[in-house]
Amino acid sequence: MKGLKNAEKAMVAAATAAALALTGCGRNQANSITVAGSTAFQPFAEKLADQFMARRPDVRITVQGGGSALGIQTALSGAAQIGMADLVKLPPEAAGLESITVARDGIAVIVNQGNAVSNLATDQVRAVFNGTVANWRNVGGDDRGIRVVSREAGSGTRSSFEDILGGFRLANDAIVQDSNGTIRETVANDRDAVGYLSHGLLTERVKPVSLDGVECKEEEIVAGWYKLVRPVFLLTKGAPSGAAKDFIDFVLSPEGQETIRRNGLLPAR
Amino acid sequence: MVVRWIAERAVKWVLIALAFSALASLLLIAVFIFKEGVPFIVRVGLKDFLLSSEWDPQAGRFGVFAMIVASLCVTFGAMIVGAPLGVAGAIFLNEFVSRRITRIVKPAIELLAGIPSVVYGFIGVVAVAPLIREHLGGPGLSLLCASLILGVMVLPTIMSVAADAISSVPNSYREGALALGATRWQSVRMVILKAARSGIVAGVILGLGRAVGETMAVIMVAGNTVQVPGSVLDPVRTLTTNIALEMGHATGLHRQALFATGVVLFVVIMILNALTMAAMKRGHAGK
Amino acid sequence: MRIPPRYAQNIAVVLLGGATALALAALVFIIAFVMVKGMPAVNLKFLVDSPREMGRSGGIFPAIVGSFILPLAAIAIALPAGVGTAVYLAEYTLENRITRVIRIGTDCLAGIPSIIFGLFGFIFFVTVLRMGWCILSGALTLAIMILPTVIRTSEEAIKAVPRSYREVSFSLGATQWETVWKVVLPNAVPGIMTGVMLSMGRSIGETAAVIFTAGAALRLPTSAFDSVRTMAVHFYLLAREGISLENAYGTAAVLIVSILLINAASYWLMHRFISRRAR
Known part of the structure; x- marks a missing residue:
């Protein structure tokens, strides 16, 4: 009797684990993007992400702070699809990343x-x-x-x-x-x-x-x-593609640049 | 019957596995922090790392001596503020006021242990630091400010643990002392504090652990200057704040240096733990 | 010089009472300060609306959700492990070298600063296991952080169950696990609940360990792999970046009221439980 109950519990646990694993797979879809890095640019990225998602409901963008170095590290490791950095001189680690100036x-x-x-x-x-x-x-x-x-x-x-x-x-x-x-x-x-x-x-x-x-x-x-x-860079590993590219394009578009300007940063060009 | 026996065995093994969860977590944490930090210490040299006060990551200079001193000073300062108030409060609430008041005040104090440290820190910035700057001089954000904030922050912990220890002293002890003609204070001083000593020490040590490990509140109020403080009005940087301040920006050697700071912090905490255990043992033996 | 006992008594009362009053005053000041500054910002819209303009306007609903989900998830993970450990230590084994090692390990874990948990969680869960900043990373990190508290309080609670209860259960032919499950644990629930409430309080106010592992996304999470922002983190970011002090105070006020409600609820639950069992 008791043994049965334990078996049941084990099954529940296994089912939960499987469900978690499934959601895990869901997370890595091309349409889910993590943007991480520079705390100075984080609020702007949040704003831009909201605007972008309003017109592209199929994409989910998560914005994280942590600092420019974290942006570089996570872009390199793949934990984030887009890194944010706001340094005049990017450190040598960033050499392997594509960098796009999106604001000053x-x-x-x-x-x-x-x-x-x-x-x-x-x-x-x-x-x-x-x-x-x-x-x-x-x-x-x-x-x-x-x-x-x-x-x-x-x-x-x-x-x-x-x-x-x-x-x-x-x-x-x-x-x-x-x-x-x-x-x-x-x-x-x-x-x-x-x-x-x-x-x-x-x-x-x-x-x-x-x-x-x-x-x-x-x-x-x-x-x-x-x-x-100083410039603000968005960093990607290899040339940006898919939803990440769309988002970067949006940031560089007149509307994105206007959002950046209205909130106190300067446009890229 | 066999099913029952198997289930019984299975449960036991599951419990044993669970029992090692805390230990396993500790080892995992230690392994990860040490793996990142120890190679750096080996490379720079333990002596240079521990005994130099020069911390300039851009110039490749990493010395944590000032931060070790600062961590100890801030913790000590917090204890000077928090321990007497906490223990006094515990004694007063248990021995000198009616149960009814205690029943209301004690949960209220425990509630305060739940206030996030960032709130304490923020109040330090907007209310305490300006007072220090105006009346005592210096930048306000200082060793003194951090000690005051941390002292108040650990107060509820110390008070509630000490109060539990004091209230668990059997009533017969009090009655015995009072029957012999002792005043309340004499019974507290001669009987109750002795009987509750190990619990009170445990409370103070718990508070001490919280103070030495606190990060966010300290970042906000300590000023974060890397220097061995010359007075309580000087700004200081502790080991914990060094990690949290620079982790977001650190790459390469700098990052390793921060993990090495974590190793030092880990070792400091372990030494404190060992001291605690020794103190508790003495307390028990003395009983 | 000897002070006569009666004077010593009076001096002691004044000093101890003064110290207590000072301590209470400091604590009352903190709560009053946050409430006075924060309450004007709090209204229904603040509670149920999403943040706009990086939290400059709008409400804090996602942060409230995050503040409850994350600690609850952490407790859901830590409770089985912690109670299991406590049951093993208290019921299944005698004090020996292994239990000593487990106990020392637990004590050491309890002393580790939250920033170290944050670092570890960031490297292990977020980076090495590639889970990213999410509820699960945060909950696992917090679970490790609160594990010692759960173990300690549960063990005390289990030990406080009278021996005779177990003896009666065994004499009725119950196995050890049946005794634990049906007799010991139900009687230890109030004590275990205390540990749960303490852990809840600690995790709901935690910032350092959470910000590195669960991240700080402003949106409502839809799965365990979404990042969340708790009220404590929201307060920290608002206050630190100087985005909006009114909303920062408002968030702190809501957080403190939440903690108050959790405590009140737990007292009520415990009393109900105790009185029901007494009947």
Whole structure:
């Protein structure tokens, strides 16, 4: 009697396993796409995926964050069909991947609203962030210490920021925050802080400073005058095909590019 | 009858298999973390990895000394905040107020153990860090802020485990002490705390484990600067936050270095576990 | 100098009471803070609508679903394994080297930080087993995380069942498993439930282990292989990226109310169970 019950249980377990395996097969259909990588581009990809799926109900797109490196790794391993990366220089691992520029993003240097400084030369930005200038007085501000706030090592925003300004070593005592949002809040709450974030995520809570007299504004970036700009790549293993290709085409289409622009990034071209 | 016998044997084997599930999981986790991390430690050299405070992945410098120190400091700080409050609360609720109040307050406190750590972290950022910055100086996001937040976070755990330990001390102990003319406090100090010691220690250690392993809340409030803190107002980066901060971006050697950080964390936790077990044994022996 | 016992008593009451009040104040502050800031954002639409504009507007329905599915799935996996382990340890074997090893293993597992579970789950389930970010990866990872809690509480509950119950069962000719299944486990249910509720609480609030394994997709899942976003993860992402603080607080408020309801439900269930058995 008991033995029977156990046998029943085993059958239920086997059936469940089989059902799971079946759904597993279903998942790998060509029409299910995982897009993973850059946290900065993740919200845009979610938005674009929603728009794309509205017109192509047969396709399911799942968007994951995790960072540019994760985007490269998962695109290589096949865990994601499309990787997202927002680095000026792609790492050597990405050599085996097709990369398509789908947007550009300005990096704004920000200070607290109460800070008198509104313009910095490239040299000054470098000196502030590597710690050689430690007082706002030395760059035209009040006599107060500078508190540097940076993104974490390896972040697309940080690597691009450092690469464009010409490789420098971040000050040892810099505070590290792991997202645009927390950088913005830290700088908004601290009178002495200086940080940098994606141009699309600027709000009135912080004050962007001009770089060599050029404001961090859409027109200046599009015109190519503002220096701190990085590309956003979508990465695929081999040439994109099927639904993945359709999605990338959609992102590059006027409608996709308009979505990107309206939400604060800059079109690819 | 035979069917029954076979079923009985089968059940036993299934149970044995299940009994090894936890152990198997532990080994699997250890194997995966070590497989990724140990080759890196061998390559860089244990001494350079453990004793250097220079962490600059882009320049290929990986030293976790400052993070080990920071992890220990944050945990210790959290214990200074959480343990006295938790144990005091447990004593007070068990010995000095009526059962009715305890019956309401204790579940309420246990509820707080369920609040996600990210909520604690966020409150640290918006409410605690600005206070520290304005009144004590420094960037606000600091060792002190992390200790305060973690201390409050582990409070419910410590309080509820310690309270269980204290309430399981037989009533006859209390009555005996009180009958001998002891005040409530004397009965607590001389009898109850001694009898409940191992349970209280267990609660504190449980809280300690939670504090040393906490990640998300610490990322938000600790400032994440890689340095050996010179004061409680300095920002610090712990072992756990180092992994979570950079994992998303790490490739190649950098990624291995983060797994190696995981190995160090694993070993630190295992040492803490061993200390716990030793402490518990002593507690039991002392009883 | 010796303080007279009566003064010592008074000083102790003041100090202990003060410490308790301080602890309670901190905790009440946290709940009040979240509720005051979050409740204005919460309405029916917030609860049943899907997020729009990356969570800037719209509701959090998929996150609520995710917050319940993921812990429940984890418990469905961990409960048989955990209770099975507890039954084996408590009923089928005497203390020996093997049980010692199992116990040490369980204790060590309990001490592992959630970020390590997240790393492991990401490498093993997501990458090596190629399951991707999905409910199953997340649930398996969480299941391993809560396993020690389930084992510990279940074993305590099983041990608390009086010996005499088993003796009566055996004397009636029941086998060991029949005794466990019909006598011991039913009597241990309240204790096991405590473990389940503790695990539920821990997994519903977990972020580090979940974000690496179950991902953060904003849509309603349709199978065990879909990615989900839990309320804790949603709160973290909203607050961190500064997408919408109102909705972040709103999510936190809903999360805390959910935890409250789960606890209340479990107390109610346990009381019902105990009173029914007493009859």
